[in-house]
Amino acid sequence: MDPNTAGWALVVALFLPLVGAGALTLMPSSMDREIRRAGVAITAVGFALVVAITASFDYSRAGELQFTTDVPWITAIDARFSLGMDGISLPLFFLTSLLTLLCAIYTTKHLPSPGKPKAFLSLMLLLQTGMAGTFVAFDLILFFIFFELTLVPMFFMIGMWGGPRRDYASVKFFLYTLFGSVFMLVAFLAIYFQAGANTWSIMELSTMAPFGSTTFQTWAFLGVFLGFAIKVPVWPFHTWLPDAHTEAPTVGSVLLAGVLLKMGTYGFIRIALPILPDGAARFAPMIGVLAVIGIVYGALCCLAQTDVKRLIAFSSVGHMGFVMLGIAAMNEAGIQAALFGNIAHGIITGMLFFLAGSMHERYHTREIAVIGGGMLKKMPVYGVLFTYVAIASLGLPGLAGFWGEFAAMWAAISPGLGLADSYGGLYLGLVVFAAIGTVLTAGYFLWLIQRVNLGEPPERWADEPLADVQAIEWVSWLPLLALILALGIFPRLVFGVQDAAVTNLVGFLGG
């Protein structure tokens, strides 16, 4: 495929899941296993296509949009159907497709009551289109549509296959995110009319930026900020996250942590910063402070959790805090770090949720106290995997978690946009507290490992036959496990791809 002309490839890769979802709904519900297989097949084909795209992507021009499609869509409001892909979109797009495939594979064996694989898989595929679209849409309206599109399927996923408090959690998730994104829509419209160029094209708007008075930029940024910050989630907008994660079915949590949260940070980087640089510059210190609060705060909350899954959910708050810290740095290194953190967190936490899910399937509880340790004895392989991923998540070098965190702190030491002069001290403080956050992070993960993994299994599990990692789990986990290591050892895999694109972006930023 020639990345300059093969826009169709991206379109197909994007809408194949949607079509697949439609096809699935036509299958009779009785064909349970066939449906699950079909789900795998669809996502696999999609993933194959994405791999082809990744392969034929022209990395020498990673800074420019490739696989572009740009056709009129809603002429009345100049909205265009414009897709494209650059070094920033590619990794996230790839990750989305991969995770969905793995989730589909996982679903072939594991699906919480009330079953209904048809509905579940269709929703998942719909969700995939939404998520993937967000990362390749280069028209504000189109972006918004995809961004919002993810709400509905996720609402149903949580609401139908979720845990005991699913009603509460699903509605909370839906309304919370909706609330933010409507303000975002208002801000988009304000931007559109302020720019007065009759275009929603992200690239054009970025090139035109900065426009409008600082006041305008501040307000517009506030609107966009609300939308994305709730999605990320930035402290104190995070309270929907633990409930959603805890109640969601395993696959839901994986996709939620793996991709949905990333849409927020991606939005910041792709839209908020380049289009509203002045507003960004004004908000940066606040974002930084919130980010670091999130880091420390998330870690503290983790220490207080008694439920494994909820603990992991809160750990996301902390990790996304590092991502936001990178964004708050407003310089190339920071954005690189943020994007890397995005990917790393997606893989690692996604994997953690997989593990938590199968832990729940084996023990039928997620209470740390009830599990009571000894997992390394009961399920050696599983225990090792758990330790491995947990250690990756606490940011150990050589594994994916490290680069996002370290680079974020490193970038924050000398923030861009002239922030270094006015806020140098503040940022130094931020770095220090972020670093302290890493200690707390290590703290709760080690404590978790100690309470769940180590020691002798308590009586109630002693003669309980608990199956170790099964084949299907291996299949759906190995790619992630491998990626955790690969990204840790070859950060270039992501940093390298993004480099040129980030440079352009910061060019818009004037930083």
Add this chain to the structure above:
Amino acid sequence: MDALLEYAWVVVALPLLSAVLITAVGKQLPGKGSEIGIAALGISWLLAIGIAWETFVNSPIEPLERAVDWSPLGGGFVFELGILVDGLTAVMLLLVTTVSFMVHIYSREYMKGEPRYTYFFAMLGLFTFSMLLLVVANNLLQAVIGWELVGLCSYLLIGFYWEGKSNQDAANKAFLTTKFGDVGLIVGVIVLSAGMFGLTDTPFNIIEINEAAFAGQLSTTTIVLGMLLIFLGCISKSGQMPLHVWLPDAMAGPTPVSALIHAATMVTAGIFLLARLFPVVAQSQAVMATIAIVGVITLFFGGLLALVQDDLKKILAYSTISQLGYMVAAIGVGGYAASIFHLFTHGFFKALLFLGAGSLIHAVHSNNISDMGGMARAMPHTFWTFIVGSLALAGFPLTAGFFSKEEVLAAGDIWAGAGFFTGSLVFWVGLAASFVTTFYMARAVFLIFAGESRSHHPPHESGKLMVGPLMLLAVLSIASGYLLTPMSPEAPNFETWLATPILDEEATFPFTGDGATEASPGTVTGDGVLAGAASPAPLAAAGEDGAVSILHGVPYWNLTKLAMVLVLFFSALFLAWRFYGKGLPERDPTLQMGGFSRALVNKYGFDDAGYRYIVVPVRDKLSAAATYSSNVLIDGVVAGVGRATKHAAVATYRVVDQQVIDGGIHGAAFSAAWWSEKLKRIQSGDVQKYAGVLVAGTILLVLAFAAAR
């Protein structure tokens, strides 16, 4: 000559390879994977020896740096993966591979029958790799990576027996304490690299940082802040007070691990890093003073703690803390070479002692010296090797420990001569501590080997695989000292080995001490037991303003001080013999003191006084106080911090998260519901009320319209 140095990366790669192979196929092999590890380390060891030789004989050499751009970091900055081979690297390579190799061989027998035998060797390989990665790092980021990885391995190996709660706690404690220090390290590295922005694309490159610092391109803030933060990392990693608390607990790990990680290599990483960045350290008097003081405190009180231990490994652990104190202190008083020299020799004899201890423990199935005794007969090889190790540790003349420790003292003396008060502090306290060291080692040796056996198991000598390493290490514990003695040539010797283009003979400290201005070279000439700078030449070259040169040149004999050391040594030895020579005293030594004092009345009153007014207070009161402060105060603080954090966590979660923030959301929802409840009452169902409201509304609106203009 570079031919061999080019292959330094192989030394690093082999242990990793062995770790991978062992994990992959180890279980299937007859030796359960140990043979892979031993083979790999053997090759690494030979290579390391070759590299050491190359760098030593040709010293001083031009450092060899090889790096690949590993990944862009954004902003045009690059993270490079590379090797930097100079004297310092070679020293560390040699030390690490040697000890690791020995430990591999030793463990093969020692760990026999362990359920996680293979895993153990894989971990050893991984650790060795990480340590070497840190050692050969040409940039700080890579060093940090190695640093963190050794921490992980340490965690995994301390928790090797993870069924036991105490071991788990020890592992967590070790990891978290060091991790806390890593905050300092990481931020410090970041600060330093930030100072390099604009100067280079590789802001972590060590050589560039050193040159920049020497050329004064780094702001004082950068240097002081950065180095102090990095030093925090060293404090935790190298068991300096008050963050040493994890090291004694770390003895929960298997003894070979203690020997390799918690005596010879990992704990010295901090000192290594300080030495690596010595050109930066040397820029700031404040930083050096801080380092020196921390070192002094540690070396003295750490030593005292060893006095009252019964667990042999704990004794060695505290002595390790104390010796690390010497190294740090040396850095703090400009003893760049001295510090590394002591690190080098200490690595050998402390590993020897630990492995010896392991051999003993293996024999009696107990860590406590009170369960040993009379082992000399049963375990002759262990016995004499242990003696050698102890002598070296105690600094008995002509052992390696003697030369290296005296180098440290000399450095302190020179520093004092240059008018820095920390110098004399290091000198005198170091001297006093050597007395303590001798005493507790002697105590241990007597209780272990002298008297009758108190063991429940009939002791037996360990097999060849365990004794062999002991012997080799014993030889090294003597020989390694001769790299820098009054007998050494001008070059090559240990000091020229460590010299780099920046730290050459001409290199001097940018600041001068108080008394140094009118000080002539002569007075600056330290007269330690072995004074540095026998020939005043380097000092003269160091400039007439009395600036102190970083390298001290070859030391020379100073018999008066030598006598003093010997007196200290033997008095300590004698005292120890008095109390413990006949095996473990049945009754409390203090009561025994009573009978002792009666003898003093008639002949030994001098001893008695010495005993009553020096030993008793020191051993019982002071050390007890120190123990208390360590085990209760500092531990208490650490534990307290832990508990406080937990409480804070719970509070934050319960109150802030669940009530304030979430409550706000719910509040909104509830208020909506509340309004809803109230508002729906308007829909009374009575059409005439509707009509009334309708008309009223209309009238209101009409009025509003009418009033609009």
Add this chain to the structure above:
Amino acid sequence: MQIDFIAILPEIILTVTALLVLAADLALRGDAKQFVNPLAALGTVGAIVATVTLWGSERVTFGTMYVVDDFAVLFKLLFLGTLLAILGISWRYVAENRFFQGEYYFLLLTSFIGMLLMPSSRDLIMLFIALETVSVPAFVMVGMRKRDLYSSESALKFFLLGVLSAALMLFGMSMVYGFTGTTDLVGIAAAISGETASVPLLLGSVMLVLVGFGFKISAVPFHFWAPDTYSGAPIPVAAMLAVASKAAGFAGLAVVAFIAFEPVADVWGPILGVLAVLTMSVGNLIALQQRDLIRLLAYSSVAQAGYILIPFGLARTGPEAAVVNAAAIEAVVFYLIAYAVMNVGAFGVAIAVERRTGLRSIADYAGLSARSPLLAMGMTVFLLSLGGAPLTVGLWAKFAIIEAIAVDITLFGIVLAAFLVVNSVIAFFYYLKVVRTVWMDEAPAGLPKLQPGFNLSAVVVVLMVGTLVLGVLPGLVTDFSSVISIVAAG
């Protein structure tokens, strides 16, 4: 005076159809009576064809009383489309509930004739007649279930409030006539521009005129009839009231406000804006409490009226206001189209569920997904669309309103936007409540599978597809450069 029959052809066709329906009803017996429905549908299609031919033309007849321009044509098409849908969802319902079918369809058609007149009227008298032609048949239709207490009660309420507001409006009209000496809208505009534009009494009577339309669109505080009437009336009638007659009300409001009272737009603009805020907030908040689906839809449609009022709140006066007003009208028109599509659909599903069982409380929708996936899917789509979820036309409707606000951002505009945002979030509370019940609750045992029947399924499917297609390609209907013709008149 010469009459342009082409211009009023749709109305004529519909009138003839109505008479034919009446005749047919007399002719047919028993079950055969239900076949007046396709007859009516046939006439409607004819009217649609006639209307389409009028697109793009500009016809004036009955003096200047009656104008057919794109604005009018678009509304007529909207009404006729709705009529078709309502016929579709009425058939079985009316046939099975055994009430006077002929009369029902006759009244339905008559009411729609009134609606067709509404957007073309350019004269107060014409507007009044149109309004009454819409209302009077509706009064009867609401009470059509004669033996049903609820039905008659709702009819009474509807009737009393209707005539009351009509009387208020007429009083206002008479006053306006007194001030301006004319009932011609353009003439009125001409007359009240200038200093007369600030006579309190005149402004007051302007408000009185608006009351009549406020009643039709059920804006707070004229909304009280809506919930009681909807829940009492036969559901198809409720749908008709909620969609068609509401749209008619908006059409009339737009005409009278933007043509006749354009000079005082800066007076009624803000006040209608405040009404908008009140309407949507009250509607949504009360809707939160509802247990009965029809009442929930009623309050939701009150809230929707609030959204649609927002653009009126933006109206300005003066020549430079044209662009803002144009955007406002576009938003209104588009929202009405979207609203018609999704709301008729929702009522359609409600009919299907209620028809046999008579169950209408939200709890009775539990497990609908199992009883009839199609209906469940439809309900989900319609409700989500009402809420404004992506890929449904509802999002674009709200988008259009925000866009109208953003054309020229004012503080008042921002306030309105904020209320819109908060309200659409609140609204999701109860929409999602229904959706959850439909999908996530277990169906009570013993409930039969639902057979909605062909027409109704067809309508639901068509509307559902419409909702989604417009959700992806709103461009199909968003392009109304021409509907703003009435602004030019202002």
Add this chain to the structure above:
Amino acid sequence: MSPIGPLVLAAFLFSAGVYGVIARRNAVLVLISVELMLNAVNINLVTFQNLLFPGDPAVTGQMFALFIIGVAAAEVGVGLAIVFNMFRNRASVDVDDADLMRW
């Protein structure tokens, strides 16, 4: 002639009608009150017509009044029908008995 008299009368009638609609319990009386209001409007129209265009052939006002009379008739017819129906169902014509549906 002076318009004051008729206008005041109209206003009075209208207010009386409004009062009746709101206050009277008997549905028939309510209907009559509606009639009052509509006729008040008629008086208004006719008055204005004669005030503005005395002796003018263009008689918009009267036209409007005629329409209103016609429509009013229709409305009252419907209204009575509804009231009768209610009377049949519940043997009462009190409007405020009709409060089955609320909230």
